[in-house]
Amino acid sequence: MKTFQLQTLLRTGAVVAALALGGVAAHAQPGPGRHGGPHGGPPPAGLFGGHLDHALDLVSATDAQRSQIDAIFKAAHEDLKGQREAGRKLHEQLATLFTANNIDAAAIESVRSQISAQQEAASKRMTQASIDAARVLTPEQRAKIAEVAKKRQARAAAHRPG
Template identity: 55%
Template sequence: MRSLKMKHLIPAAAMALALVTGAAQAQRHPGMGGPGMGAIAGGLMGGHVEHMLDLVDATDAQRAQIKSIMDAARGELKTQHEALRSLHEQGLTLFSATNVDAAAIEALRQKGSAVHEQISRRMSQAMIDVARVLTPEQRAKLAAKLKQRQARMAEHLKSRSGQ
């Protein structure tokens, strides 16, 4: 019976660690590989605000508004990132314990999911706020540029994998 429990606990622990680690990665590299607004979030949250605003010929007033939106979002996301880092450390401690506590690992996984959801919700709100500052034409132009960038990245990754 004991070996059967361990057989199920190890994958559960690995999944919990993967969730927490994955959520931390998503926060550090928002929008990477994701569809739709995620690419915009990745560009704007990733520190490429000025470049993207140059692409759409944003006015000084738009730039100031968007900078304020993104600075606020970054500040809040930093707190979430720190929470994910703490959860990751807790997951490593649980995984390396002599006796694996399945309930604690599940609770940790749920906490990681909740933090990841908060990050996603905050990034979506920031993108909505930015979209309201830009004109429909600017949003269309930005989306077209990001599609080109995604296509180049996909081609680059494909060539690196030898396919």
């Protein structure tokens, strides 16, 4: 095999392997009291940063606000429930392709593309849920959440090597 083809195959394999590992992490189930994201995990980063209950506590959200936001994320989770099984099947298909005697780069790319499209659809749905939830809160509540998130990001950045 030519060096260029081998390098391309290795790069493609690394990207697809990273996507496969990311998919496994995305399929994790939420713990008790956690709100599910597109694959059962936390809501995406953004206004809530994956810590919905804590964020709502910080801003003293009313029971009505909590109920509305809970319904928004439950609906999004329900909308994306079918994608979970489809995603598992795609990742199994990808693993099968990578363990085959002959590596079919076109088939691998096709599955990678399907996984990417599925993740994009889930991201769009959860972003819309986050927008809908943010609209339930007052501007002051959103500003407080953003302030806390900014402090958390600064602390995390201070601990990163670099």
